[in-house]
Structure formats: structure tokens, C-alpha cells
Amino acid sequence: MDSGIAxxxxxxxxxxxxxxxxxxxxxxxxxxxAEGERQxxxxxxxxxxxxxxxxxxxxxxxxxxxxxFRGAAEVCDALRYxxxxxxxxxxxxxxxxxxxxxxxxxxxxLLVGAVALVGVGLxxxxxxxxxxxxxxxxxxxxxxxxxxxxxxxxxxxxxRSLATDSRWNVKPLCLGLAAAFVYDLYFYxxxxxxxxxxxxxxxxxxxxxxxxxxxxALPVNRSRDWTSRLRVSQKVAFHSLALLLSGGYLLFMxxxxxxxxxxxxxxxxxxxxxxxxxxxxxxxxxxxxxSMRARVRVFLGKHFLSYxxxxxxxxxxxxxxxxxxxxxxxxxxxxxxxxxxxxESPGGGLWLRDSAAGSFVQTARWNMPAxxxxxxxxxxxxxxxxxxxxVVNLEEYRCYSxxxxxxxxxxxxxxxxDAWLIVxxxxxxxxxxxxxxxxARTRIEVNWEVNDLLKTAGRQAAAFLAQLQATEALLEARxxxxxxxxxxxxxxxxxxxxxxxxxxxxxxxxxxxxxEFQEDMLMTVENSVERMRQLMLQLREGATPPGTPVGxxxxxxxxxxQKNKAVLGRTVxxxxxxxxxxxxHEERLERVLGHMVQNALDATDPRGRVWIRIEKQGGxxxxxxxxxxxxxxxxxxxxxxxxxxxxxxxxxxxxxxYESSQYINELGGKILVDSVVNQGTRVTVLLPLFEGGSRADxxxxxxxx
Numbered sequence: 001m002d003s004g005i006a007x008x009x010x011x012x013x014x015x016x017x018x019x020x021x022x023x024x025x026x027x028x029x030x031x032x033x034a035e036g037e038r039q040x041x042x043x044x045x046x047x048x049x050x051x052x053x054x055x056x057x058x059x060x061x062x063x064x065x066x067x068x069f070r071g072a073a074e075v076c077d078a079l080r081y082x083x084x085x086x087x088x089x090x091x092x093x094x095x096x097x098x099x100x101x102x103x104x105x106x107x108x109x110l111l112v113g114a115v116a117l118v119g120v121g122l123x124x125x126x127x128x129x130x131x132x133x134x135x136x137x138x139x140x141x142x143x144x145x146x147x148x149x150x151x152x153x154x155x156x157x158x159x160r161s162l163a164t165d166s167r168w169n170v171k172p173l174c175l176g177l178a179a180a181f182v183y184d185l186y187f188y189x190x191x192x193x194x195x196x197x198x199x200x201x202x203x204x205x206x207x208x209x210x211x212x213x214x215x216x217a218l219p220v221n222r223s224r225d226w227t228s229r230l231r232v233s234q235k236v237a238f239h240s241l242a243l244l245l246s247g248g249y250l251l252f253m254x255x256x257x258x259x260x261x262x263x264x265x266x267x268x269x270x271x272x273x274x275x276x277x278x279x280x281x282x283x284x285x286x287x288x289x290x291s292m293r294a295r296v297r298v299f300l301g302k303h304f305l306s307y308x309x310x311x312x313x314x315x316x317x318x319x320x321x322x323x324x325x326x327x328x329x330x331x332x333x334x335x336x337x338x339x340x341x342x343x344e345s346p347g348g349g350l351w352l353r354d355s356a357a358g359s360f361v362q363t364a365r366w367n368m369p370a371x372x373x374x375x376x377x378x379x380x381x382x383x384x385x386x387x388x389x390x391v392v393n394l395e396e397y398r399c400y401s402x403x404x405x406x407x408x409x410x411x412x413x414x415x416x417x418d419a420w421l422i423v424x425x426x427x428x429x430x431x432x433x434x435x436x437x438x439x440a441r442t443r444i445e446v447n448w449e450v451n452d453l454l455k456t457a458g459r460q461a462a463a464f465l466a467q468l469q470a471t472e473a474l475l476e477a478r479x480x481x482x483x484x485x486x487x488x489x490x491x492x493x494x495x496x497x498x499x500x501x502x503x504x505x506x507x508x509x510x511x512x513x514x515x516e517f518q519e520d521m522l523m524t525v526e527n528s529v530e531r532m533r534q535l536m537l538q539l540r541e542g543a544t545p546p547g548t549p550v551g552x553x554x555x556x557x558x559x560x561x562q563k564n565k566a567v568l569g570r571t572v573x574x575x576x577x578x579x580x581x582x583x584x585h586e587e588r589l590e591r592v593l594g595h596m597v598q599n600a601l602d603a604t605d606p607r608g609r610v611w612i613r614i615e616k617q618g619g620x621x622x623x624x625x626x627x628x629x630x631x632x633x634x635x636x637x638x639x640x641x642x643x644x645x646x647x648x649x650x651x652x653x654x655x656x657x658y659e660s661s662q663y664i665n666e667l668g669g670k671i672l673v674d675s676v677v678n679q680g681t682r683v684t685v686l687l688p689l690f691e692g693g694s695r696a697d698x699x700x701x702x703x704x705x
Contacts, residue, residue, distance in 0.1 A: 005203045006062050012206025013059040019213035020052035027220065040090050047083030048216070051209070054080050058206060071127030078123045081147045082116035084177060088154045091170075092161060112150055119147045141192040148185045152178060169219055176215030183208045311453075314342060318457055322464050331468055332364030335461045336435055339423055340366070342453060343444055345437045349416070352433040352465070353377060356665050360433060363638065368438060370634075373412035380408040385424040386431040391454045392422040393446050421446070423454050425462035432462055432469070476643075494535065497528050549667070551690040552586045554621060555579040558612045561594050570601050573611040580614060580621040581690040584667050592660040596625040596683050599657075603629030603681065616689070620669075623685040632675040641673065 027045050054076035060069035089109060122143060159167065159174045187205060191197050321338035322331075336348040347367025351360040359374040360382065375382060384407045385392070394413075397404050413419055418438040425433045435458070444450070504524055511517035555576050562572045582589075593612075600610045604627045613624040632641065642661040664671050668688050675681040 005199050009062045009199075009203035009206060010059060012203060012208075012210060013055050013062065014206070015210035016206045016213070017052055017055035017059055019210050020048055020055055023213055023217050024048045024052055026217065040087060043083060043087040043090060047080060047087055050076050050080040050083050055206065055209065071123070074123040075120065075127055078116070078119040078147070081151055082120055084151060085112055085116050085154060088158045092158055112154065115143075115146055115150050119143055138192065141188055144188045145185065145192065148181050148188060151181045152185070155181065172215040172218040176212035179215075180209055180212050314453065318342070318460070322461065331465065333366055335425075335465065336364060336366045336437075338461065339435055339454065339457055340437055342457065343421070343437065343450065344440045344442060345420065346441055347418070347438040349436045350433060351375060351436070353431070356662070357670075363433075368416060368418075368436070371412050371415055373410075373415075375410055375412070379410065380406065381410050382431065384408075385422070385434055386426070386429075389424055389426055389455060391424070391446075391451045391458075394419055394421070396446070421454070423458045425458050425465065427459070427462040427466040432466055435461075494532070497532060501525075501528060549583045549585060551581045552584050552589055553579065553581055554589075554614055554623060557586070557590045557593055558614060558623075560590065561597055561612070564594075565597065565601065570606070571610070572597060572601075573609065575611060575613040577613075577615040580616060582621050582667070582687040583690045584687070588663060592663055593623065593625070593685075595657070595660055596685075600625055600627035600629065600681065600683075603627055603631075605629075617686070619689055620686045621689055623687070624682060625685075626680065626682040628680040631677040631679055631681050632673075633677055634675075637673050637675060642671070 024045065027041070027048060054073055057069050057073035057076055061073060089112065122140060126140065155174050155178050159170070162170065183205065187197075187201050190201055318338045318341075321334050321341070324334060332350040332352065336350050340346070340348050348365070349362055349368045349371065350364040352363045353359075354361050354374075357374070358378070359376045361374050362371045384390075384404070390404070392404065392407065394409075397407065397409070401407075413436075416436060416438075419436050420439040421437040423435045423437065424431050425435065501524070504521055507517070508521065558574050558576065562574050565572050597610065597612065604610055608628040610627045611625070613622075613626070615622050642657055661671055664685060664687070670686045672684040672686070673681065674684070
């Protein structure tokens with residue numbers, strides 16, 4: 001063999017032998033296989049061991065002409081094929097799920113076994129005989145080709161029989177084995193065709209097998225079916241990585257120093273020593289830096305070590321929790337529970353954004369006290385959560401507030417004694433809410449992994465909530481569409497009534513003295529009035545009055561409502577400490593206040609009390625409508641009161657409260673509700689005072705009324 005080819009062969013088979021030996025040692029170091037996983041692992045160990053022995057024997061061929069090395073290499077080659085046959089056959093018959101792998105039929109298995117047995121036996125005989133005649137040599141090569149073809153067919157059958165989602169685990173193994181078998185196919189075909197072994201093909205065969213060792217090793221890390229994962233402690237991994245980085249850094253600086261010394265002239269040697277000293281000093285500074293060590297630990301933990309959480313399991317559990325809501329009102333509770341379960345937290349609260357009011361309000365809570373205070377959307381606290389997207393650790397904030405630069409905690413957080421973590425719910429760049437989690441049952445270190453998990457889960461929860469809100473908005477739009485269609489029918493009926501009355505008026509010029517016509521006219525008018533009354537009961541006044549807001553005397557509105565209800569036999573007490581004016585539409589404000597009074601009367605029996613109270617509070621006018629009726633529950637007030645088509649009345653449509661809330665918000669006011677079941681309700685409306693109004697304007701409006 002030529003010296004150049006011999007050297008190339010030595011390197012190739014030496015690398016292959018080293019690779020297989022290292023892989024064999026790595027497989028031995030992995031332990032903890034389940035009972036059903038030991039057989040494939042043992043067969044794979046045998047295949048890797050046979051491959052290592054084959055590479056070592058082939059390496060012996062390069063350095064010695066003795067027939068023993070050639071015979072040993074051929075026998076180990078056949079054993080290697082037989083072991084790979086066995087591994088693939090076992091894997092074909094041991095799918096983790098029914099239907100994912102189809103085991104071969106018994107005749108095919110027997111044929112594969114026969115090919116392997118003949119190959120091993122033939123090579124043992126040739127080794128013992130010390131050679132073989134030409135005819136037997138051709139049969140020997142044909143049988144070798146048969147072994148290669150069978151191996152390729154087995155790999156192809158194994159890969160095709162896997163489910164699509166399972167191929168990722170073993171794709172490198174199949175690719176590596178197929179590549180090696182294809183090279184062997186060319187090797188034996190060339191030898192059979194030309195009657196001799198090509199030295200170049202033989203020399204590169206070792207390199208080919210050295211290249212497939214990583215492909216065989218990769219599925220071992222990916223798959224949990226064969227062996228358990230090798231674990232390395234964080235301390236060992238940290239020091240190993242630090243040693244590796246330090247060594248690489250010093251080698252690099254040594255190379256730079258050599259370059260400086262070589263091209264530095266008379267100053268070269270001095271510059272080299274100065275450079276090496278600075279490099280060593282810089283390494284010491286970095287090595288003893290606490291922040292740098294922490295960054296290395298985080299980097300190592302993120303990219304090299306096993307994680308604390310089984311993310312697949314956590315994600316499936318969290319998604320299942322979110323999908324279990326029975327109604328839109330319980331969605332917030334499931335978001336809290338899903339996030340709390342990740343950290344063993346016993347409770348939490350959810351604050352969602354109220355777009356109309358421009359603030360965040362507590363909409364759900366689990367084992368956490370109720371908080372009535374609102375968090376304004378424009379507050380520094382809200383801006384910090386939106387801009388940073390950080391999970392705020394309140395314990396860390398109390399000790400290291402500088403880490404949360406720009407964060408100002410709201411006062412209402414002090415009402416929650418066990419508040420621990422604040423998780424923002426971000427949908428793209430908008431925060432639709434946040435969750436406050438209570439302290440965990442056991443001590444849990446909130447590290448980068450916990451923060452990443454909570455931030456990602458918070459984004460998924462935000463997507464769920466945003467989709468739910470969009471669905472509710474769509475449902476409301478459809479209900480309004482139905483309301484508009486009903487309005488169209490009402491307008492059509494009104495048109496018919498107007499047409500009928502117009503016709504009657506035209507005929508009255510001719511028949512007004514006819515007694516029968518007069519009787520019919522009265523009946524028609526009575527019928528029209530009844531029909532319009534029914535239409536008005538259906539429509540419930542939904543239109544917005546035109547015009548621009550002007551100064552409105554609240555005292556006059558309250559007194560008119562009092563008089564109107566007195567005609568109907570109901571008493572409304574009016575307590576006006578001071579005549580006040582606000583900016584708005586008089587008719588619409590009267591309808592809003594009248595709706596509140598009518599709701600109070602509907603909820604109160606005739607023996608109960610309903611009142612209107614008006615007074616000045618700072619720079620605002622305060623209108624209070626109270627009653628001693630049956631009241632409302634806190635859940636109804638929080639979740640349904642000011643939403644359209646939500647009502648406690650049997651015949652109500654739920655439009656009035658929604659319209660009132662929208663209009664008061666348009667005027668820059670607020671509506672506050674305080675109610676106790678079976679005791680009564682107080683609805684407080686705060687409106688800005690009309691700055692252009694004066695006492696003369698009030699007296700002028702009162703005299704005109």
C-alpha cells in the first residue's frame with residue numbers, strides 16, 4: 001500500500017475507532033433503562049462495540065500484512081451488520097403506540113437472520129482457512145452485497161413505518177446508517193466488478209464511518225426510549241465551561257502575544273509580557289466578578305442543563321385549564337388557577353382593562369380579598385408593566401428596588417397581604433390585564449426559568465382573553481343588529497299607523513258631521529294609540545338626541561321626574577342641597593336619570609322609599625338615586641350590570657343601563673353602584689360642573705320652567 005494512502009487510511013480508521021469507542025463509553029455511562037428499553041440499548045451497545053473492533057482491526061491491516069487482521073476485520077464487519085439488523089428488527093416490533101410501527105413477518109425475519117448467519121459463518125471459515133479460491137471469493141463479495149442491500153431495506157422499512165411525529169428522533173440514525181451502507185455498497189460492487197479492492201475506496205471508508213458516529217449518537221440524546229438522560233451537576237458544568245472559556249481565552253492571547261513578539265522588533269518581547277500580564281489580570285477580574293459568574297450560570301442553565309419544568313406537560317396542563325371554562329364569566333378564574341398551579345400558589349386576582357373607563361378593575365379572584373380600587377391605564381405602574389413586560393417579584397422589589405427602575409407600586413397592593421408576583425397579560429404590545437399571585441405554599445426561587453414560563457403563559461392567557469373579549473363584542477354587535485332589525489319592523493308599523501291616520505284626516509273634511517264616521521274615527525285612534533304603546537314598550541327609546549352639549553339645570557330635571565312619577569301614583573323624595581348645572585343634553589340626561597328612578601321604583605314595593613339627592617362634591621355634581629328595594633348581588637354588578645342585553649327584569653332588554661353608562665362616560669363622569677341584596681341600592685352619578693353656568697342662568701332656567 002502506498003505510504004500516502006496508508007497514512008490516510010490510518011487516520012480514517014483511527015478516527016472511526018476512537019469515535020466508536022467514545023460512543024460505546026457514553027452509552028455505558030447512561031443508566032436507568034426501563035425493562036422494555038434494555039434490549040434495544042444492549043443491542044446498540046453490541047453494534048457500536050462490533051463497529052469499534054472492526055475499525056481497530058482495519059487499522060491493523062494498514063500497519064501489518066498479517067492475515068489475522070484482515071480476517072478479524074471481516075468477521076467484525078459481519079457482526080456489525082448482524083447487530084444493526086437485530087436493533088432495527090427489535091425497534092420495528094416494539095412501537096410505543098399501537099399502529100406506529102409494523103413488525104416484519106416471520107419469513108422476512110428468518111431471511112434476514114439467515115443472511116446475517118451466513119455472512120458471519122462464511123467470514124469465520126475464511127479466517128480459519130487462511131484464504132479462499134477465486135470462485136468462493138466472488139460468492140463472498142455477492143454475499144457481502146446481499147448483506148448491504150438487506151441493511152438498506154431494513155433502514156428504509158423502519159423509517160417508513162414510523163409515525164410522522166416520531167421520525168424526528170431517529171432521523172439522524174437512519175441517515176447515518178444509510179450513508180454507511182451506501183458507501184459499503186459501492187465498496188463491494190467495485191471489488192466485485194474489478195476483482196480487487198480499490199486502495200483509495202478502502203482508505204476513505206474509515207473516514208466515512210468516522211463521520212456517521214455523531215449521527216448515531218444524536219438520537220441517543222433525543223430519544224428517551226433507550227436510555228435515561230445523562231445528568232451533569234450545575235457546579236461541574238459551570239466550572240467546566242469556565243475552564244474551557246479561560247483556556248480558550250489564554251490560548252488566543254498567547255497567539256496574539258506571539259504575533260506581537262514576532263513583529264514587534266526590539267520591543268516585541270517586552271510587549272508580549274505586558275500583553276500576557278494584562279490578559280491574566282483581565283481574566284482574574286472577569287472570573288471574580290459576581291455579575292459575570294451569574295450571567296455564565298444563567299447562560300449555562302438555559303442552553304446546556306436540564307430544566308426545572310417539563311414544558312410540554314406544563315403547557316398541556318395550562319391549555320387544558322384555560323379550555324375548561326363553563327362560561328365567559330369564569331374565564332378569569334381559570335387564568336388565575338392556571339398561572340397559580342405552575343408555582344404552587346394558593347390564590348390570586350385578575351385585573352382586566354375597562355376600555356370605557358380607561359382603568360384596570362379586579363374582575364376575578366381566587367382565595368384573595370376583593371379590591372374595589374381601580375388602577376388607571378395611564379399610571380406609572382401600568383406603563384412599567386406594558387413597556388417592560390416583566391414579571392414583578394414583590395419580595396425582590398422590597399430588597400432590590402433598583403432592579404425595577406421606574407416602577408411605582410399602587411397603594412391598593414397593600415390591601416393584599418400575601419401578594420407575591422405580578423404577571424402582565426400582554427397581547428402583542430397592549431396590556432389587557434395583569435394577575436397578582438399570592439405567595440407560594442413552599443419556598444420557590446424565582447429565576448429566569450420561572451420568569452420566562454410566566455411571561456409566555458401570560459401571553460397565551462392574554463390571547464385567550466382577547467379572543468374571548470372579541471367574541472363577546474361580536475355577540476353584542478349581533479344583538480344590536482337584531483335590535484336594529486326589530487327597529488326596522490317598528491318603523492314599518494309606525495309608517496302604517498301614520499298612513500292610516502293621514503287618510504282618516506283627509507276623510508274628516510267630508511264626513512266630520514257623520515256620527516258613524518266619528519265613532520269609527522275614535523275607534524281607529526284608540527287602536528292606533530294601543531299599537532303605538534306596544535311598539536314603544538318594545539323599542540324602549542334607543543335613539544341619541546342631536547345637538548351639542550349645553551348647560552343643564554339638574555334641579556329642574558329632578559323635579560320634573562318627581563312630578564311625572566306622582567301622576568302615576570308613585571312618590572319620589574327629592575333632596576337638593578344646591579341648584580347645580582352640568583354640561584350635556586337635557587332630554588338625554590332626563591332620560592338617564594328617569595331610567596335610574598324607574599329601575600328603583602320597579603325594584604321597590606309601594607311601601608318602600610325611593611329618593612333623589614343632589615349636592616356638590618369638590619368640582620363635581622353628585623346625583624344619588626337610592627331605594628330600599630331588593631338590591632343586586634356583587635357578581636351581577638361586576639359582570640353584567642352595565643353590559644347590553646343584561647337585566648334582572650322579566651320583560652327588560654338591558655339597554656337602559658348600558659346607554660346610561662356610555663352617556664355618562666361621554667360627559668366625563670362616573671357611575672358608582674352600592675347595593676346589598678334585600679336591603680336596597682344606591683346609584684351615584686358624578687358629573688363635572690358646568691363652568692360657564694351662573695346663578696343668574698339657574699334662575700332664568702327655573703323661571704322659564
